[in-house]
Amino acid sequence: MRLPGFEYLNPQNLDQTLDMLAEHKDEAKILAGGTDLLVRMKKGLLAPKYIISLKALDSLSYIKDESDCIKIGTRTPIADIIASKPVQKHARALFQACEKIGAVSIQHYKGTIGGNILQNNRCHHYNQSDFYRSGRQACHKDGGKICYAREEADRCNSTCQSDGATALMALGAGLTLAGKDNKREVELANFYTTDGIMPFAMESQELLTEISIPKTNGESAYKRLAYRSAIDYPIVCAGVLLESDNSDKIVRARIVVGAMGRAPLLLANAASKLKGKDMNDQATFKDAATAAMSSAAAFAVHNVGSTLEYRCAMVEEMVLQALKEI
Amino acid sequence: MEKLQITLNINGKDQALLVQPNDTLLEVLRDELDLTGSKESCSEGICGSCTIQMDGKPVRSCLTLAMEAQGTKIKTVEGLANGDELSNLQQSFIDHGAVQCGICTPGMLMSADALLSETLNPDDTTIRQALSGNICRCTGYSKIVEAVAHAGKPEKSCPDCQTKE
Numbered sequence: 147m148r149l150p151g152f153e154y155l156n157p158q159n160l161d162q163t164l165d166m167l168a169e170h171k172d173e174a175k176i177l178a179g180g181t182d183l184l185v186r187m188k189k190g191l192l193a194p195k196y197i198i199s200l201k202a203l204d205s206l207s208y209i210k211d212e213s214d215c216i217k218i219g220t221r222t223p224i225a226d227i228i229a230s231k232p233v234q235k236h237a238r239a240l241f242q243a244c245e246k247i248g249a250v251s252i253q254h255y256k257g258t259i260g261g262n263i264l265q266n267n268r269c270h271h272y273n274q275s276d277f278y279r280s281g282r283q284a285c286h287k288d289g290g291k292i293c294y295a296r297e298e299a300d301r302c303n304s305t306c307q308s309d310g311a312t313a314l315m316a317l318g319a320g321l322t323l324a325g326k327d328n329k330r331e332v333e334l335a336n337f338y339t340t341d342g343i344m345p346f347a348m349e350s351q352e353l354l355t356e357i358s359i360p361k362t363n364g365e366s367a368y369k370r371l372a373y374r375s376a377i378d379y380p381i382v383c384a385g386v387l388l389e390s391d392n393s394d395k396i397v398r399a400r401i402v403v404g405a406m407g408r409a410p411l412l413l414a415n416a417a418s419k420l421k422g423k424d425m426n427d428q429a430t431f432k433d434a435a436t437a438a439m440s441s442a443a444a445f446a447v448h449n450v451g452s453t454l455e456y457r458c459a460m461v462e463e464m465v466l467q468a469l470k471e472i
Numbered sequence: 473m474e475k476l477q478i479t480l481n482i483n484g485k486d487q488a489l490l491v492q493p494n495d496t497l498l499e500v501l502r503d504e505l506d507l508t509g510s511k512e513s514c515s516e517g518i519c520g521s522c523t524i525q526m527d528g529k530p531v532r533s534c535l536t537l538a539m540e541a542q543g544t545k546i547k548t549v550e551g552l553a554n555g556d557e558l559s560n561l562q563q564s565f566i567d568h569g570a571v572q573c574g575i576c577t578p579g580m581l582m583s584a585d586a587l588l589s590e591t592l593n594p595d596d597t598t599i600r601q602a603l604s605g606n607i608c609r610c611t612g613y614s615k616i617v618e619a620v621a622h623a624g625k626p627e628k629s630c631p632d633c634q635t636k637e
Contacts, residue, residue, distance in 0.1 A: 154493035249605025251530040376604035
């Protein structure tokens with residue numbers, strides 16, 4: 147498949163990159179590894195006029211182990227994160243998620259963590275060839291007014307299938323976004339809009355530069371379900387974080403379910419079932435997992451393969467497995 | 473569209489090329505340099521038949537812009553053999569019947585070669601993990617895994633290689 151034509155821009159530092167973004171805005175797309183962007187371009191889902199390559203920006207590829215957090219540069223390859231000792235120790239959910247992203251030949255220096263967080267939402271009515279889509283009216287994400295995934299939906303219901311984002315949200319990660327004249331930090335949990343057309347709450351002249359994961363005394367875990375163990379996107383996934391006090395009582399819990407909605411779902415109701423309970427109380431885990439299933443089921447639509455009933459049932463299973471692993 | 477001058481280091485040789493920004497590395501290899509060993513199959517990063525190595529790591533050339541490959545050492549399946557002499561890995565694929573239709577083979581070889589250059593005597597799980605990004609639609613995975621395992625340990629006596637002189 148041929149890529150559509152574009153102008154290739156090759157900034158040498160961050161300032162140049164932000165200048166270019168500020169100048170070209172929506173007409174430009176950032177190219178890190180390209181494993182999501184180039185596929186969408188080949189399918190005719192987008193045709194940016196400019197491609198801004200991060201190839202020369204080695205300064206955005208790092209993992210810093212600081213006293214209260216781990217900082218990861220946006221262009222850090224997935225393979226570096228898998229190999230990182232601080233990530234394995236303090237952010238196990240992210241380590242487990244990264245292991246599942248793509249396959250070996252995508253993880254090192256092609257697939258990046260920034261790209262994984264910003265991978266576009268997917269829907270099996272939308273992520274299709276030009277030819278397939280030409281046979282029917284355009285859906286919301288394609289510029290039309292119809293949703294094939296949910297009848298009479300007034301907006302796009304495409305699904306966020308990022309492994310990395312689900313794990314990072316469970317870990318309470320924050321993002322740093324840089325624009326030409328401003329820099330801001332945002333919690334990953336507040337980074338999403340409620341529309342699948344543009345799922346991320348960021349401006350077109352902004353660049354995701356850094357991911358910061360707070361260190362806690364807690365333990366985290368990530369579980370996912372996909373057709374194949376490699377290459378495939380998850381059809382259900384769950385990231386959990388539990389923090390306990392000296393007497394094994396849970397003082398803080400976060401449960402995040404991914405691949406069920408337009409963004410990873412931070413489920414406060416399910417997590418609240420765990421607070422104050424014993425770390426080894428399997429019955430409570432089951433309660434929390436069931437609550438996660440009923441909360442998540444409200445968001446899901448039938449658009450990433452398998453049946454909706456099966457995916458909903460598996461939410462409970464993924465959350466339970468992740469909790470038991472801690 | 474305007475063509476741009478780039479230099480790519482392919483199989484140890486610098487090649488000066490004129491490419492368009494939207495040319496993928498795979499298109500340049502196949503159409504400009506006649507290195508047709510790397511195959512285009514799905515063209516969207518799923519199947520792995522276009523796998524080549526950049527700086528010793530397996531990479532999908534269908535999802536790599538030729539522009540982005542500048543400054544790296546590229547190795548294609550044509551770079552495995554030493555002149556007319558096949559590499560151990562290639563010979564092992566033949567001896568173990570690891571090739572059926574052959575479309576996945578160049579990608580399998582490049583992924584396996586990258587694994588063997590890092591890991592001596594990899595076990596079954598490691599091999600399967602390293603090849604997890606390569607799909608064989610003839611489903612001949614067992615033979616492929618055996619061939620890679622054997623190439624990692626060539627001195628082992630092996631009934632599949634008895635036909636070899």
